[in-house]
Amino acid sequence: MQATPLLEARGIIRRFGHVEALRGADFTVYPGEIVALIGDNGAGKSTLVKILSGADQPTEGEILIDGKPVHLASPQGAREHGIETVYQDLALAPDLDPCANLFLGRELYKPGLLGALKVLDKKEMARQGTVAIKDLGAKIKDPAAPVSDLSGGQRQSVAVVRAAMWAKRVIFMDEPTAALGVVQTQGVLDLIKRVRDKGIAVVLISHNMQQVLEIADRVEVLRLGQRVAQLPAKNNTVETLVAAMTGGTIKEHTS
Amino acid sequence: MNLLKERTAIADTQRSFLRSLLKRPEARIFLVLVLLIAFFAVAAPASFATAPNIRNIAADASVLMILAVGSTFIILTSGIDLSINGVLVFSGVISAKTMTALGGDTAAILLGLLAGLVSGCLWGILNGILVAKARIPALIVTLGTLGMSLGAALLITGGVDEREIPLDLTLNFGSGRIAGVPWLVVVAALVALIGGLVLATTRFGRYTYAAGSNPEALRRSGVSTSRHLIKVYAIAGTLSGLAGFVSLARFATTTLGGHSTDNLQTIAAVVIGGTSLFGGVGTMIGTVIGVFIPAVLQNGFVVLGLQPFWQQVAVGAVLIGAVYVDQLRRRNRDR
Numbered sequence: 001m002q003a004t005p006l007l008e009a010r011g012i013i014r015r016f017g018h019v020e021a022l023r024g025a026d027f028t029v030y031p032g033e034i035v036a037l038i039g040d041n042g043a044g045k046s047t048l049v050k051i052l053s054g055a056d057q058p059t060e061g062e063i064l065i066d067g068k069p070v071h072l073a074s075p076q077g078a079r080e081h082g083i084e085t086v087y088q089d090l091a092l093a094p095d096l097d098p099c100a101n102l103f104l105g106r107e108l109y110k111p112g113l114l115g116a117l118k119v120l121d122k123k124e125m126a127r128q129g130t131v132a133i134k135d136l137g138a139k140i141k142d143p144a145a146p147v148s149d150l151s152g153g154q155r156q157s158v159a160v161v162r163a164a165m166w167a168k169r170v171i172f173m174d175e176p177t178a179a180l181g182v183v184q185t186q187g188v189l190d191l192i193k194r195v196r197d198k199g200i201a202v203v204l205i206s207h208n209m210q211q212v213l214e215i216a217d218r219v220e221v222l223r224l225g226q227r228v229a230q231l232p233a234k235n236n237t238v239e240t241l242v243a244a245m246t247g248g249t250i251k252e253h254t255s
Numbered sequence: 256m257n258l259l260k261e262r263t264a265i266a267d268t269q270r271s272f273l274r275s276l277l278k279r280p281e282a283r284i285f286l287v288l289v290l291l292i293a294f295f296a297v298a299a300p301a302s303f304a305t306a307p308n309i310r311n312i313a314a315d316a317s318v319l320m321i322l323a324v325g326s327t328f329i330i331l332t333s334g335i336d337l338s339i340n341g342v343l344v345f346s347g348v349i350s351a352k353t354m355t356a357l358g359g360d361t362a363a364i365l366l367g368l369l370a371g372l373v374s375g376c377l378w379g380i381l382n383g384i385l386v387a388k389a390r391i392p393a394l395i396v397t398l399g400t401l402g403m404s405l406g407a408a409l410l411i412t413g414g415v416d417e418r419e420i421p422l423d424l425t426l427n428f429g430s431g432r433i434a435g436v437p438w439l440v441v442v443a444a445l446v447a448l449i450g451g452l453v454l455a456t457t458r459f460g461r462y463t464y465a466a467g468s469n470p471e472a473l474r475r476s477g478v479s480t481s482r483h484l485i486k487v488y489a490i491a492g493t494l495s496g497l498a499g500f501v502s503l504a505r506f507a508t509t510t511l512g513g514h515s516t517d518n519l520q521t522i523a524a525v526v527i528g529g530t531s532l533f534g535g536v537g538t539m540i541g542t543v544i545g546v547f548i549p550a551v552l553q554n555g556f557v558v559l560g561l562q563p564f565w566q567q568v569a570v571g572a573v574l575i576g577a578v579y580v581d582q583l584r585r586r587n588r589d590r
Contacts, residue, residue: 075475075477076477079477087475089471091469091471091472091475091476092469092472093464093465093468093469093472093473093535094468094469094535095464095467095468095534095535095536096461096464096465096468096535100461100465101472104461104465104472104473104476104478105473105476105477105478106476107458107461109458117457118457118458118459119456119457120456120457120458120461122456
């Protein structure tokens with residue numbers, strides 16, 4: 001018997017005209033785990049993630065947070081429930097420094113009259129930002145340089161730290177290592193593990209099965225708009241995952 | 256021995272400080288300005304570096320300064336505003352008509368100022384909505400509103416300059432001074448100071464940089480990028496209105512035909528000052544320096560008795576150089 005799911009999607013249907021992208025998809029995230037969401041191209045991964053991060057609305061189906069049904073009307077709405085998303089293109093402002101990016105849209109202001117004039121408290125943001133970066137052990141060369149001066153791995157780290165700073169429940173990460181080299185990939189994977197160890201659940205969308213088995217605690221497989229398997233990552237092989245993705249047997253592990 | 260080491264260490268930190276300073280585009284352009292001033296001061300010591308001449312340069316630059324502050328915000332969002340001179344003339348005409356209609360006393364002058372600011376602001380909002388909501392490229396939108404505002408000003412006046420500007424305005428404000436400093440310069444300096452503070456220290460400034468750097472990042476942070484853009488264009492429009500009023504005070508006429516290259520001069524000044532046409536990079540202090548380079552060149556050539564047309568040639572060359580340096584920087588960054 002497992003704990004109440006942190007985030008659960010039940011029977012999600014999403015139609016685009018006559019096309020059914022999701023056909024009653026289920027998805028479950030438990031507290032403090034890294035769960036990988038895998039599936040072949042067109043299986044409905046992106047649509048499901050968009051719906052769970054508030055960027056799209058389901059045609060039918062329900063979403064539960066801590067067992068209670070919620071309506072995620074917008075990314076802001078999802079954020080208020082403690083759900084953050086790291087997009088594949090990172091969504092960073094390259095000319096601003098890492099701390100400015102960490103606080104973009106959530107700036108801190110000076111106290112008193114200056115705060116009423118929306119004067120930024122850059123010192124406090126730099127302090128809290130540096131603490132957050134250090135806490136997660138992210139390596140960012142120069143916290144005062146514009147993000148454009150950082151390497152791809154460091155940029156990815158800024159995006160992950162930003163999500164971790166504000167997420168209270170779940171972070172969705174869409175192919176977080178797709179554009180990275182071997183060393184940088186390892187750095188980001190370690191960072192993701194540390195995010196999990198801080199108690200935030202991570203949903204990893206990845207095509208890299210080896211990576212999924214290495215880092216995830218659990219794997220959920222989508223095929224043709226439906227969940228076809230829930231597998232533990234431990235003692236599983238790339239072959240099992242591929243078989244589930246491409247339509248071998250349907251297995252449901254709920255234990 | 257130790258002393259020597261210490262001294263080299265100090266020299267090293269000084270050198271690296273200087274180097275990091277010179278990496279900033281506005282520092283390089285400031286050096287250019289200082290060299291220009293030094294050159295003209297040596298070449299024409301009796302006439303260039305005199306109080307009246309300096310006052311003259313500053314007063315000449317004041318209209319351009321006010322326009323350039325607004326354009327700095329716009330160019331930082333990777334936009335452009337070609338309509339500023341049309342809006343300037345239109346607002347000047349509205350302002351002049353208002354003052355004349357109300358009799359030309361102090362209250363009429365203040366209402367004239369208000370009318371100019373409001374009409375500038377409305378043109379700015381129109382620009383902003385067309386750019387941010389209708390998603391028409393800013394170059395085209397503001398080219399269109401340039402023609403519309405200039406045409407409307409000519410329609411209102413029948414193509415004849417309004418010359419009935421209240422004497423109070425032209426004498427006390429237009430040619431007036433406070434503590435030896437022309438009022439126009441004080442106003443321009445205040446606009447630049449406030450604009451610089453807003454840009455460097457407030458949320459509005461940060462969103463302006465972010466909107467030019469990656470509008471999608473700003474949008475995904477939950478900020479309405481289009482609303483921010485409309486505000487930026489509205490501010491630039493309002494400042495064009497203010498520039499129209501200041502121009503009335505200085506020239507005592509609506510100068511319908513006298514501002515035809517203000518938009519290009521303004522953009523040149525902002526870009527010379529280190530603001531990137533691609534948005535996201537730039538400072539207000541850079542813009543201030545960028546405004547003074549053409550102004551000093553113009554004045555210097557006149558003082559030296561050279562043909563002032565050389566100024567246009569020189570400013571063109573500086574402009575191309577400034578954009579080339581920005582391109583190099585970007586190429587290095589995206590490598």
